[in-house]
Amino acid sequence: MIRLAFTNFIRSGGVRIGLVFLLTVGITALLVGKQFSQRQQQSLSDVLAFQQSDFSRQAAIHHDDMGLLLYYLKFSVINQTRPLTGLSIGQRDVNAAVQSVTIRALEGQKYDADLTNPANLLLGNVDFSFVLIYLFPLLIIAFTYSIISDEKENGTWSMVAVQSQHLFCFVGQLFAIRLAVLLAVLLIISGLAISVLDIPLDSAFMLFLATSVGYMLFWFSVCFWVTSLQRSSSTNAMLLLGIWLALLIVLPAALNNYLMARYPVPEAQATTLAQRKGYHEKWDMDKTATVEKFYAHYPQFRQIPAVAMPTDWRWYYAMQQLGDDESAVQAGELKQKLQQREASSRAIARFIPTLHTQLQLSELARSGLGNQLRFLEYTTRFHEKMRLYFYPKIFANAAVSAENWSSFRVDTFADSTPIGPVTVLGPLVIFISLFAGLGWYRFRQTIYQL
């Protein structure tokens, strides 16, 4: 019986077209992910090449002035791209994976935008997560919306009902066949992904896969429930498409509008303005007062005796430092605002499985806002490290040649925030049980209605 049902399913014309379509788009998505990884690699080698040629060039020109040299040098830090990132590109195409900063005031450099074509961003990536989140449900709907209603409309349901001893099991089998076929497609794409993107079989990937399967099961449970309502094929189609529309287009977009209006970020502008003023106005203020404020922040530099140099770099970098110090309040507010956005969107997403899946997949692939905020945080620490390393050398006007400029590596940020499986899978499991339970309950009442 189950073999017949399977052949019957797979032989229907639309099914094979749908499966081929899904596989094609899935493989395309892997190529898109591959290209994304390659571009990240490219910008990594671009930044290495630039740093190597630029550092030695600048060091040669400004060989006798450490302070002036450090005015120009840009140190780079990279937000590590994992192979998994190619599966869920998330916000990585918006936010730059490379930060290049001088040791001057940071706040004016930290938020520098990447070069992007907004038309690409607007229409979005065709990555694996897009295929999973948008297209798989459509196929699930297409394969199941008329699973019983079609038989009823063709007048064959009463024969099926009379002939099978466990009608409920039969319906279950019909669903199981479709689930198995689509799971196979998912596994084929994932298997290819492992080799195309060189994904290590670590716990992050396993959780990624489990989330994908959970997401599919969620949609199957929804379809199961809708089938249990025993409506006509057209009604089922409209109802399921309506659910798809609500979960993938309307609710997320509405939530996005809400978050934007609820948490506007004028703090961003406030920070840059405060930073500019904080630094520039010091040119017209008392030098000693500025340097004293600097010592208040970094008492350790008071001990370094002043040396004669063409420019008073201690004062200059003190001014720069105060640009950051005096915009710290605004910068803190900005950070807090962004964390609020992140926290509330995650909280709300728990109730909308599509959103939850997208956010968790990008979290696992390290391509969400959380990762970006941690990268900015790391950039701040990196910048501080560079400052503290070079301040004493500048103040003592150390010899430029004493530093090995060609060995300056590009720093890498590897995001290793732990991700618990319960947070990721919990909401999905709850929704799956809810809809499967509702469907089962309803079927018990309606299954023998002919």
Place this chain on the structure above:
Amino acid sequence: MALRIEKLIARQVWVTAFTNRAFLWLSLGIGLLLTYAAVTGWVTVRQQNATGRTYQQQARQDWLSNPDKHPHRMAHYGHFAFRPKAPLSVFDFGMESFLGNTIYLEAHKQNSVNFSEAGFSTGLLRFGEISLAMVLQLLLPLLLFFLGFGTIASDRETGTLKLLLSQGVSWRQLLAGKTLGLMAVMLTLYGPVMLATSALWFRLLEGTIGADQTIRLLLLLGAHFLYLSFFCVIAVLVSARSQTAKTALVSLIGLWLMLTLVLPRASQALGSYLYPAPSKVKFLADIQTDVLKEGDSHNPSDPHYKGLKDSLLMAYQVDSVQKLPFNYSGFVMAEGEKISAHLYNDHFQGLLAIYDQQNRFSKAMAFVDPYLAIRNLSMALSGTDFASYVDFQQQAEQYRYEMAQTMNDLQIRFISNRKPGPTDKPYQIDRKYWQKLPEFTYQPMAVGGVFRHEFIPLLAFVFWVGLLLVVAWRLTKTLKAV
């Protein structure tokens, strides 16, 4: 009198729609979404424009309140340009969220336009945003399909079609009537949107209504009317071709998914796959390489600037730059700014050309996909497209260049050419000069620019009107009653 039958058929479509409970609920939902879109659009536009205005004024105040100082310090002090949202962005958010709105303008350096909404977004943004345009372009067509899938196919299934045709109703009358009926239903939803958009637009313009903005609004409303009408026609035609209502429904849903979900992403992905753009590091490094080739003003032994120096010394018949009648280092910086700005613009144009190539597929797709046609056109008319953004960027760069050169000019004219001694007061000029630099005000692109940039989508609209008429006309000859 001549249109009596069409009117009757149209009326039947209208009545069926408004007695359908599901349709009433869906319309209510769409109505709520439209209201939500209008409200959030309004709030965001007001919010962002208020923020922009506040900080633009504050930045200007900061600039003016600088004391007497060396003009080059002012060139480094710099200024900000905040990008205002266009009034019609209340209707179509377009690319707004992916575009930066704040740029710091300083000497020697072209900064990026920062703080796009997308940079601060959790990834939710990638699901899209709800704007009036989004509801009209994406959701309303689907509603029209839901409403229209049965228009003729149901009649065929129930046998009414045969009756109608045998009573002397022609296919032309039938198709026209059904389409007009659907369009009438569409207008009951779209009409209020037109009114609301006009009202919001009117409020946002605060009484200063120009011809330019009016043309934009009218074109926008007209284009959306045409766009929605296409979907009425498509629904009826597909329904007329389908054996059963269910087939019609499934075909229409498939078509809708293809037009709004698959084709737009696929064509854009193809474009960006085939024409890779340089990384930011590479882009900036290339500019630097070119600048260094031309001449490095910060390198004392650079040949370009050495040549410049020699020719100046020769022309003024002096033996050192200190004896020149003007400030030499100001002159060098003016030259450096000229070179670097010129090279930056060249590279920037090159980058824009790559982006154009990337967008080429989805633009050409307008002939296959009316959704892409309306989307590009609507963004352009609303002033939320890439071209409007580039226009802002170029005006900001122009301002930056003039600011830097004004300061260089002040230095050339008013700063002494001798190096100050260790006990000298630093050289500076009077603060009254800071006022001489006019404030940055963005001049929105004229609507003529839209016709230039969106020529293809406009043409696609003409094409679609023609195509649907031809197809409908052909179908009137070939359709069968069963």
